[in-house]
Amino acid sequence: MEHRAFSGIDLPEESKQVLALARQFAEERLRPTAAERDANEEVFDTEIHAELGALGFLGMRVPEEYDGLGLDLLTYLYVLEELAWGDAGVAVSVSVHNSLPVSILLRRGSEAQKQAWLPKMARGEALAAFSLSEAGAGTDAAALRTQATRDGADWILNGEKMWVTNGAAADLVFTFARTDSPEDRKGSRGIGAFLVPKGTDGFSAGKKERKMGQRGSETVALSLDNVRLDADRLIGDADRGFSYALEALEGGRLGIAAQALGIASAAIDEAMNYARTREQFGRPVGTFQGMEFKLGDMIARLEASRGLLERAAAAHSVGDPRARRLSSVAKLFASETAMFVTREAVQALGGYGYSREYPVERLFRDAKVTEIYEGANEIHRSLIARQFYREKGGDT
Numbered sequence: 196m197e198h199r200a201f202s203g204i205d206l207p208e209e210s211k212q213v214l215a216l217a218r219q220f221a222e223e224r225l226r227p228t229a230a231e232r233d234a235n236e237e238v239f240d241t242e243i244h245a246e247l248g249a250l251g252f253l254g255m256r257v258p259e260e261y262d263g264l265g266l267d268l269l270t271y272l273y274v275l276e277e278l279a280w281g282d283a284g285v286a287v288s289v290s291v292h293n294s295l296p297v298s299i300l301l302r303r304g305s306e307a308q309k310q311a312w313l314p315k316m317a318r319g320e321a322l323a324a325f326s327l328s329e330a331g332a333g334t335d336a337a338a339l340r341t342q343a344t345r346d347g348a349d350w351i352l353n354g355e356k357m358w359v360t361n362g363a364a365a366d367l368v369f370t371f372a373r374t375d376s377p378e379d380r381k382g383s384r385g386i387g388a389f390l391v392p393k394g395t396d397g398f399s400a401g402k403k404e405r406k407m408g409q410r411g412s413e414t415v416a417l418s419l420d421n422v423r424l425d426a427d428r429l430i431g432d433a434d435r436g437f438s439y440a441l442e443a444l445e446g447g448r449l450g451i452a453a454q455a456l457g458i459a460s461a462a463i464d465e466a467m468n469y470a471r472t473r474e475q476f477g478r479p480v481g482t483f484q485g486m487e488f489k490l491g492d493m494i495a496r497l498e499a500s501r502g503l504l505e506r507a508a509a510a511h512s513v514g515d516p517r518a519r520r521l522s523s524v525a526k527l528f529a530s531e532t533a534m535f536v537t538r539e540a541v542q543a544l545g546g547y548g549y550s551r552e553y554p555v556e557r558l559f560r561d562a563k564v565t566e567i568y569e570g571a572n573e574i575h576r577s578l579i580a581r582q583f584y585r586e587k588g589g590d591t
């Protein structure tokens with residue numbers, strides 16, 4: 196079975212097998228049940244997540260020595276695209292787990308932390324979440340207020356977090372809190388990253404957001420009320436947590452771009468199938484030039500987005516200094532493509548595009564948040580401009 200993307204790169208046999216498996220899983224397990232997860236947004240589908248874990252999709256970037264699949268970045272992104280084609284809500288849960296917590300632990304965790312958590316995370320026995328945002332700290336994430344205070348060798352955490360994907364289901368939440376003192380705030384250099392396991396006293400999940408789309412993923416608020424953590428729950432340096440978050444988000448953005456591609460690709464398949472069979476004026480509507488132009492634009496933008504994602508992934512893989520800017524470009528363009536394509540797909544199906552009987556209205560709703568999370572597109576536009584200037588030798 197061919198995977199949807201074409202990279203021009205001859206992928207290793209193992210990657211091809213994983214991609215074929217992802218495609219099969221998306222077609223047989225995710226797509227047929229996506230509408231159900233969308234309708235039952237109160238329920239987190241633990242069965243699907245157990246299956247994802249058993250197949251290795253929760254340990255895609257984890258090296259084999261820690262029980263992961265040890266996939267290269269590009270193959271990982273193609274898998275995310277396949278999963279998002281099946282159900283974007285499930286794909287974001289997988290993307291967050293792999294791109295953020297796993298990558299932080301791999302880069303910044305101690306060997307003891309890696310041994311304790313990575314194999315469980317890779318096998319799907321420990322789902323992870325990433326908790327940076329708060330009510331008053333979104334785009335300006337360094338303004339977070341959750342406080343971590345030392346008590347002997349321990350840390351005590353207090354605060355309220357928001358918008359945590361996988362938040363209530365997660366066995367382990369990577370939580371960001373201030374380690375500077377209220378009297379001496381140090382901005383982004385006064386934040387630590389902590390491992391908070393589910394069931395820790397004082398740590399609880401609160402309100403579940405009722406969302407426009409991606410309802411198969413859960414997004415919750417978290418509360419920390421005198422949560423006591425051993426010293427070994429701190430990742431890396433106590434004042435460097437924010438830089439670890441940014442480092443992970445740079446790669447996370449590629450996961451969101453891949454997710455956006457999966458949504459767009461699903462919408463194109465739906466529009467194409469409909470246009471080929473729906474007849475008006477005695478012929479399929481897809482044979483009218485006006486409709487061909489629409490489908491052609493959708494496909495061209497999808498392929499352009501994929502090319503950008505592949506370019507950004509290549510830059511990451513070789514450590515090119517432009518990787519950061521290219522991640523933002525890929526995320527920006529792919530998310531706007533997902534919005535454009537899903538809007539056009541709704542139009543291509545006419546009245547049925549607006550009906551829940553067909554999946555395009557869900558895809559349209561699912562696409563929107565790709566323009567918002569892991570950096571809203573406005574901030575990516577600024578980052579791209581600033582980073583480009585820096586690459587040219589400027590200093591801002």
Ligand SMILES: Cc1cc2nc3c(=O)[nH]c(=O)nc-3n(C[C@H](O)[C@H](O)[C@H](O)COP(=O)(O)OP(=O)(O)OC[C@H]3O[C@@H](n4cnc5c(N)ncnc54)[C@H](O)[C@@H]3O)c2cc1C
Nearest residue numbers: 325326327328333334358359360414567568569570571573
């Ligand atoms: C479904 C969902 C899942 C999420 N999952 C997670 C998660 O797992 N973990 C986590 O930590 N967070 C998560 N988030 C939070 C997400 O990252 C934030 O919503 C996002 O960073 C934007 O922050 P905000 O919502 O506070 O918007 P705000 O920062 O309040 O922005 C409001 C508007 O102002 C614009 N704006 C802000 N600053 C600027 C600027 N400097 N220049 C131009 N425009 C600007 C924004 O682009 C936006 O249009 C999730 C959010 C959603 C919706």
